[in-house]
Amino acid sequence: MAISSFNPPVRTLMGPGPSDVHPRILEAMSRPTIGHLDPVFVHMMEEVKELLQYAFQTRNQLTLPVSAPGSAGMETCFANLVEPGDKVIVCQNGVFGGRMKENVERCGGEAVMVQDPWGRAVDPQKLEDALKANPDAKLVAFVHAETSTGAQSDARALVELAHQHDCLTIVDAVTSLGGTPVRVDDWGIDAIYSGTQKCLSCTPGLSPVSFSDAAADKIKNRSRKVQSWFLDMNLVIGYWGGGAKRTYHHTAPINALYGLHESLVMLQEEGIENAWARHAHNHNALKAGLEALGLTFVVPETERLPQLNAVTIPEGVDDAAVRTRLLKEFNLEIGAGLGDLAGKVWRIGLMGHASRAENIVLCIAALEAVLADMGASINTGVALGAAQKALAGK
């Protein structure tokens, strides 16, 4: 064997996540490990909950990070809220709606699918039709920010419709949290999950979740146990919600939580409205540059996420070859297409710490250099100027 220490290259991460992690967060993760029941750690956990409430714009008591990546956050919401036989309306407009369907079915529920084209927002009219056709539905689930396409749906409108039909809501905010407005209380969201490795600029591995009182009540009063012991909020709350009297459930990922704490402190320092504005501003600059190159967006402008930019790969260009060259020549990672869009689009993330002027000009310059060198039919010599103009707010 004789395997030696791993020293990763220094990349610029402009894919769909993980995004660039701020050095402050990396440094925080390397601080000395303490016990998961240490009073000092317990105090930090209270701060993490309070900071997450700010990030989610909620006063929900049941707001905490699940000790596993975003996919486990999704499963936490479904496993706790779906009981066998429950009918769940799932709005799908990309990969992650499909994963929601899997979750419903593995919990013994029945998924009623509402399909929208990949690259478009969820159509509220279709949801309303489905709610009328399924008066026995108990839950509505949808993805606020589809990471596979870059489409943003109108969460407020969808939740309002669900509530009119007495359904609770499960919302995927993996890519939206911290990058574009997510207002859990204002919008009345009942269960929401996110990830740490997107607009929070943290490393992957944790999934912030929040449950409304109505959702928390439903979880408390289930007719049978949650099928997952690890994700059962009735047990997790004994550790995360117990104040000084907390009890062991599982061993929390101490150092990962140091990182999340630091990233949330940074979000608080910047101010969440400022973070949203920064993501919007930088999106405009990247868009100006990409469009000047001649690339076109997958998602219509009014439904576009600022932090995830899916653009169509120009005719005749080898997807993987371009991404490999960007990585090898410029240490720049952009994302491939996922599911139906594999090989057809690139996904360029501008998330959290990666949403910076220097990343935008690097990405535009590197893309132009590689595409021009490969003989793609793009416009040259104009994209950087367009991006810089937009960065300057002109």
Added chain:
Amino acid sequence: MAISSFNPPVRTLMGPGPSDVHPRILEAMSRPTIGHLDPVFVHMMEEVKELLQYAFQTRNQLTLPVSAPGSAGMETCFANLVEPGDKVIVCQNGVFGGRMKENVERCGGEAVMVQDPWGRAVDPQKLEDALKANPDAKLVAFVHAETSTGAQSDARALVELAHQHDCLTIVDAVTSLGGTPVRVDDWGIDAIYSGTQKCLSCTPGLSPVSFSDAAADKIKNRSRKVQSWFLDMNLVIGYWGGGAKRTYHHTAPINALYGLHESLVMLQEEGIENAWARHAHNHNALKAGLEALGLTFVVPETERLPQLNAVTIPEGVDDAAVRTRLLKEFNLEIGAGLGDLAGKVWRIGLMGHASRAENIVLCIAALEAVLADMGASINTGVALGAAQKALAGK
């Protein structure tokens, strides 16, 4: 709000885990984050698998770290191997056997419990009786190293009995891996899970697992889907097992895996037999010191784990007060009792990087100082000498 950065105190971690994390591992975790599909990262994943095979002493192809703490590793084994209606014999001799029962039942299985006293090893005769009484049992599950008591069971004998009765085996090695012999192939274990925060000296958050070919076949040929999408090995393998062709399942906890990689490189450098010998040697020294103080062990000597030392709290001594003083005055964490043993025992860990001479003398000296000051009836002035003598191999 105005919550500021978190700077933890520097503790010595001699509880049941997390144990002291080596600075090399903390530093590794702070290295730059790269993408979870980056070819450089994929190469590191292959090394992690190979290093885990060494740690588990196995050639099992299906050997990888689950992206969540040890409890999720337990759930991974049960959720993948138990189908509704399956009868599972669970040997319980502490807290974690009880958790196994929960897992079986939440998977729709039937748990047949074989009870042994807390603080004792699992009795092979009782397992054999249960196997004879339940010829339709499909699985046998037990805890190799009971973290709640410090008892070590004879995994080889228990697995052999299970196989004689055509049962597959699930083994909890959370506290044993890296600290006391675990020989997956020699012993014929079918499914095993561990944690990173014990004798591997890493931070908590990942759970190494390994499945024999027989177990892997059973998982592939299930009659219905694994109830957890996140933990479904049929999907996880597409990411961890795919070589160059791996596909996205969930986003791996990149920096946590840097830490695990480094801890496994360190285990390889030390040599696993040397690590086992170090744990045994240091246990003898701690034992000599504790017994010289007048404290008694919960577990009979022949069934004792070297890395987790449960001792009875002396009559009239306030459990919490002692632990609080150790933490406040000496930054030393030892563990409380769990479950039936709460308030009755302390659990003193000597795991991984925490299994060092300096920790032993600190622990003995601090315990003696605090207990003497609180008027406990212990022997003074002799314990350090006894520990030092044992450390010197005399």
